[in-house]
Amino acid sequence: MDKNEVQQRVVRVTCQVLGVDEDMVQLDSHFVFDLGAESTQSVELVAAFEAEFDIEMEEDAALAVQTVGAAVDFIAECLE
Numbered sequence: 001m002d003k004n005e006v007q008q009r010v011v012r013v014t015c016q017v018l019g020v021d022e023d024m025v026q027l028d029s030h031f032v033f034d035l036g037a038e039s040t041q042s043v044e045l046v047a048a049f050e051a052e053f054d055i056e057m058e059e060d061a062a063l064a065v066q067t068v069g070a071a072v073d074f075i076a077e078c079l080e
Helices: 005-017 038-051 058-064 068-079
Strands: none
Touching: 005 038, 005 058, 005 068, 038 068
């Protein structure tokens, strides 16, 4: 899977979990400050990314990811 596809799927999942419009989600968007994620939603995002990509992410490392772009990179590494 190429990084562009990972990015599209990360954006889609982010929109579903956080209830934001796709045009609000940029690579440099911060999950908390820009997209309004609360702590419980951060955990939901990790679970949703794991389900979407059929991967297991180390929870502490995944929760340390702050931006959409960092999530794309993190997930792309998990898929390799």
